[in-house]
Amino acid sequence: MKILGIETSCDDTCVAIYDSKNDLLICNYKYNQHSLHMRYKGIVPELAACQHLSIIDKIINIILSQSNLSIYSINAISYTAGPGMVSSLFIGAAVAVSLAFILNIPIIKVHHMEAHLLSPFIEKSLNIPRMNFLGLLISGGHTQLIQAKNLGNYKILGTTLDDSIGDVLDKIANLLNLDYPGGSKISVFSKKGNIGKFHFPRPMMHNSSFNFSFSGLKTCVSKFIKKYNNNLQSLCDIAKEFENAIFDSVILKCIKAIKYTGYKKIVVSGGVSANIFFREKMILIMNKYNCKVFFPEIKYCTDNAAMIAYMGYLRFKNNKQYNIIVKPKWSLEQLQEF
Incomplete structure (x- = not known):
């Protein structure tokens, strides 16, 4: 067919x-x-x-x-x-x-x-995990944690209360004078940055819900960009910490969700899932919880x-x-x- x-x-x-x-x-x-x-x-x-x-x-x-x-x-x-x-x-x-x-x-x-x-299972139908997995959708329009029970039966555990993760990445990239779309550009820019030069908040980490919020982080980072606008190295350092902060926020919510559901499989998809830094960080941390992570091919x-x-x-x-x-x-x- x-x-x-x-x-x-x-x-x-x-x-x-x-x-x-x-x-x-x-x-x-x-x-x-x-x-x-x-x-x-x-x-x-x-x-x-x-x-x-x-x-x-x-x-x-x-x-x-x-x-x-x-x-x-x-x-x-x-x-x-x-x-x-x-x-x-x-x-x-x-x-x-x-x-x-x-x-x-x-x-x-x-x-x-x-x-x-x-x-993640296009051209790999036989490898689709049995339903009962945690889904993480991260893109320019969505940031959602989903409990996948079976085909067509989903429960949204958490969603963004304001900006999506992809939208925030694009807006911060714009403030850094990087081309649109900005997510991939920030990753390249941040590679020149140093860890620990700045520290930004991980939003809603002490909140019991599975929801996300990135507007406060966006505002905080934008203020630092304006302050260090004439210092290229500081801007790279800011990009490095921003990337760490926003992905930490997502991963920590995922940890909370796998503890809640008891699932040992998490499927990550959407445009932001192409970020190599995020993929490596996600796999490394989820391995500590014996949780298998599925990503789509980059394309x-x-x-x-x-x-x-x-x-x-x-x-x-x-x-x-x-x-x-x-x-x-x-x-x-x-x-x-x-």
């Missing part, structure tokens, strides 16, 4: 084809809009939607050509129905539903965050259609109701209601 996946939840136009028979990703294409949004230091929804509209048909033709496949060899189509930016979601949904209607094949609505959650950390096509396979039903549905705000806990 070959499933065409379409992802347009934010600013990346992504299309992929997954072959469930051979557990193989045939093709995965991503067109990012970083150069378009860079001048604004963030994503402009209207521009993102217009770019999706202008490029998506070309990308579908590209992956079919690269795969030596006809559109008529596709057996089902899956698309991101939410959460995300409504104008961008509608482009992918309209194209997916229209194609499915024309081809008279099933259409599958996919939850973007559930797809991220299971992205599947940020938004991609491979995870949408793969999730479409996992959730396949012979559904031919060609109604265009998007849910910009869609909690993982509401999956069974959709």
